[in-house]
Amino acid sequence: MSTEHDGDADADDGTVSPYTLQREDGDDARHAFWADTVADRVEARDPDEPIVVKGGISPSGVPHLGNVNEIMRGYYVAEVLRDRGHEVRQVFTADDRDPLRGLPRTLCDLEGNLVDLGEVDAGALGRNLGAPYTDIPDPFGCCDSYGDHFSTIIQDSADAVDVPIELLSNTELYENGDLEDVTRFVLENRDRAREVLAEYQDKVDADYVPFNPICEACGKITETVTGVDLDTGEAGTVDYRCTDMDAGDQTIDGCGHEGTATLREGKMPWRFEWPAQWQVLGVDFEPFGKDHAEGSWPSGQDVARNVFDNEPPVPMVYEWFTLEGEPFSSSEGNVILVSDVLELLEPEVLRYFFAKDPAKARDFSIERLDQLVDEFDRLEAIYFDEIEASEDETAFAKRVYPLVVGEPKAERVRLPYTFAAVLGMTDDPDLREEIARREGHIPEDAPEWAVEGALERVEQARNWARRTENEFDYELKRTEIPDHEFDAATEDALDELAAFIEAGHEPEEIQSEIYETARRHDIDVGDFFSAGYRLFFDEEQGPKLGSFLAKVDREFVVARLRRER
Numbered sequence: 001m002s003t004e005h006d007g008d009a010d011a012d013d014g015t016v017s018p019y020t021l022q023r024e025d026g027d028d029a030r031h032a033f034w035a036d037t038v039a040d041r042v043e044a045r046d047p048d049e050p051i052v053v054k055g056g057i058s059p060s061g062v063p064h065l066g067n068v069n070e071i072m073r074g075y076y077v078a079e080v081l082r083d084r085g086h087e088v089r090q091v092f093t094a095d096d097r098d099p100l101r102g103l104p105r106t107l108c109d110l111e112g113n114l115v116d117l118g119e120v121d122a123g124a125l126g127r128n129l130g131a132p133y134t135d136i137p138d139p140f141g142c143c144d145s146y147g148d149h150f151s152t153i154i155q156d157s158a159d160a161v162d163v164p165i166e167l168l169s170n171t172e173l174y175e176n177g178d179l180e181d182v183t184r185f186v187l188e189n190r191d192r193a194r195e196v197l198a199e200y201q202d203k204v205d206a207d208y209v210p211f212n213p214i215c216e217a218c219g220k221i222t223e224t225v226t227g228v229d230l231d232t233g234e235a236g237t238v239d240y241r242c243t244d245m246d247a248g249d250q251t252i253d254g255c256g257h258e259g260t261a262t263l264r265e266g267k268m269p270w271r272f273e274w275p276a277q278w279q280v281l282g283v284d285f286e287p288f289g290k291d292h293a294e295g296s297w298p299s300g301q302d303v304a305r306n307v308f309d310n311e312p313p314v315p316m317v318y319e320w321f322t323l324e325g326e327p328f329s330s331s332e333g334n335v336i337l338v339s340d341v342l343e344l345l346e347p348e349v350l351r352y353f354f355a356k357d358p359a360k361a362r363d364f365s366i367e368r369l370d371q372l373v374d375e376f377d378r379l380e381a382i383y384f385d386e387i388e389a390s391e392d393e394t395a396f397a398k399r400v401y402p403l404v405v406g407e408p409k410a411e412r413v414r415l416p417y418t419f420a421a422v423l424g425m426t427d428d429p430d431l432r433e434e435i436a437r438r439e440g441h442i443p444e445d446a447p448e449w450a451v452e453g454a455l456e457r458v459e460q461a462r463n464w465a466r467r468t469e470n471e472f473d474y475e476l477k478r479t480e481i482p483d484h485e486f487d488a489a490t491e492d493a494l495d496e497l498a499a500f501i502e503a504g505h506e507p508e509e510i511q512s513e514i515y516e517t518a519r520r521h522d523i524d525v526g527d528f529f530s531a532g533y534r535l536f537f538d539e540e541q542g543p544k545l546g547s548f549l550a551k552v553d554r555e556f557v558v559a560r561l562r563r564e565r
């Protein structure tokens with residue numbers, strides 16, 4: 001099988017390239033939206049209802065925006081299938097029986113605040129290396145376990161972008177017996193399992209058993225099974241010895257205990273667990289990152305077909321995206337949570353980001369968030385035939401926009417994001433609305449809900465300005481005139497500028513008049529701008545002054561330039 005993104009058709013032995021969106025088999029209908037292409041393939045399986053779309057995550061640490069990718073990609077395929085009349089379940093497994101393999105440097109509380117490892121009980125975490133996430137105490141003390149803590153944040157993230165996932169705990173699937181039959185099956189057929197896996201992994205020898213019991217003495221996941229007895233107990237047992245576990249650059253010590261575990265007291269290794277989840281949950285489609293594409297997907301589909309005799313789901317590799325051009329990394333602090341992003345923009349804008357082609361690498365930039373919001377506004381305007389666009393862009397907008405917003409409402413009002421950022425320089429809600437109306441961004445007949453919705457963006461754009469400390473991060477000192485001291489020439493110049501603005505002029509005219517006035521009075525232009533920033537912001541610097549003064553109510557601007565209030 002080729003490892004290039006070359007659009008290979010399926011091979012003769014039935015293996016499927018996971019690069020579903022890059023394949024060109026020639027018989028696909030052309031769709032404006034990638035999720036329709038995936039849905040075609042799911043329908044081609046002739047699946048039972050409800051159709052099952054799955055995703056999954058090991059709740060190992062800060063669940064950031066990158067992890068939401070998988071939830072949103074699955075969601076669009078689920079929505080398209082629902083749109084076509086199918087019943088769909090979107091399940092998401094918290095792979096929380098996985099062992100903690102190393103100490104994360106950064107964690108986060110349920111509110112999404114990042115917390116250094118040093119601020120929690122790191123010793124307790126250290127003693128639990130090698131134990132399943134659900135057996136480790138919550139370092140914040142608010143949830144049942146470490147795994148439960150981070151699963152809760154995943155669920156909150158999905159809720160925040162209004163995606164209805166069924167979050168399933170892998171630990172619960174083992175404990176309540178849902179995975180017992182399939183575990184027993186793989187142990188019954190362990191010779192076959194070993195034979196298939198050996199094609200993908202070097203360390204698979206004659207002693208390999210596809211089950212890792214939890215040591216009853218120390219609580220760690222063990223990898224040394226010394227015996228399998230499928231005739232004892234409900235479904236059988238395995239004997240084990242608790243040995244050291246290789247965890248990347250370190251070794252997690254085993255305690256040496258020898259014991260016996262049931263099939264509910266442990267887990268299958270990931271290479272079997274994943275195809276076992278497909279089988280038990282009846283999965284029809286699963287998107288995943290590039291890390292799985294060359295590793296557990298090739299072995300997984302082989303295990304599904306040739307050990308479980310089950311057709312693996314339709315796969316789809318999605319590209320990871322970067323944050324400000326760098327990979328997501330909670331330890332490097334290059335991380336953002338969904339809750340943070342939703343303080344900066346509307347959920348539908350974030351949903352739109354994930355509607356874009358998953359096969360293309362892209363960047364999420366907080367610095368340039370205005371571009372993403374503008375793009376969304378454009379999509380919306382195209383949908384409502386308010387602006388002209390190419391045929392492709394129009395087809396995309398018509399298909400995708402309703403899925404992004406849920407219910408299209410033609411009367412909604414959007415303030416351009418950077419304009420909203422300008423309005424955010426004042427706290428006064430009435431003034432914000434007045435300026436927005438005067439500038440023509442709120443139509444006179446706009447319904448109340450639409451006006452309220454539009455003005456919510458002001459708060460978000462203001463948060464953006466504060467977070468990035470960009471050119472909109474200024475606070476208009478409206479209630480009281482800041483302390484100031486000007487020479488006579490500057491005072492005359494300010495009075496003249498006030499008269500000019502009082503007469504009514506365009507933003508660009510005001511901007512050049514500021515230069516002209518300074519020159520006429522022989523004042524350094526930089527000093528004159530500073531005088532303006534002093535009066536309005538109590539700062540030496542500020543936004544582009546001409547266009548700013550043109551936007552704020554004239555009466556106030558004139559009085560302030562005259563130092564009256």
Ligand SMILES: [Zn+2]
Pocket residue numbers: 110138140141142143144148149
């Ligand atoms: Zn918690």
Ligand SMILES: [Zn+2]
Pocket residue numbers: 215216217218219220242254255256257
């Ligand atoms: Zn042990």
